[in-house]
Amino acid sequence: MERLKEAISEKGWRKIMNVLFIVLNKPNYLEELLDKFIEIGVKGATILDSQGMGFAMNHGGHGNEPFFGKIRSMIDNSRPYNKTVFTVIEDEETLAKAVRAAKEVFGDVYEPGIGMMFTMPVNNVYGMKL
Numbered sequence: 001m002e003r004l005k006e007a008i009s010e011k012g013w014r015k016i017m018n019v020l021f022i023v024l025n026k027p028n029y030l031e032e033l034l035d036k037f038i039e040i041g042v043k044g045a046t047i048l049d050s051q052g053m054g055f056a057m058n059h060g061g062h063g064n065e066p067f068f069g070k071i072r073s074m075i076d077n078s079r080p081y082n083k084t085v086f087t088v089i090e091d092e093e094t095l096a097k098a099v100r101a102a103k104e105v106f107g108d109v110y111e112p113g114i115g116m117m118f119t120m121p122v123n124n125v126y127g128m129k130l
Contacts, residue, residue: 020102
């Protein structure tokens with residue numbers, strides 16, 4: 001317990017924040033999304049190339065099971081990589097603005113093939129200046 005108290009009191013401890021994750025199945029939205037983030041005050045984001053499980057299984061030697069045969073036709077014309085964007089956001093107001101900005105860029109976020117987004121609470125941040 002003492003170690004936990006020491007870790008919490010280290011330089012870099014911040015109030016509870018959130019991280020917004022966005023998986024873009026259409027990477028052409030990336031630049032517009034980042035421009036919107038800058039406009040609303042998001043101070044930074046990390047962008048990763050990512051790949052969905054269905055594509056990986058279809059092209060990785062797996063997928064001989066009947067279920068994967070059915071989704072194979074949906075995947076064959078898809079892109080091999082997506083973009084996953086995540087950003088730690090200090091306050092609820094900026095988080096709400098970031099979610100609204102993403103929805104503006106993507107249009108109908110429930111349309112198949114667009115991607116997905118979700119948020120999670122972040123209790124501690126170290127090594128990053130917000």
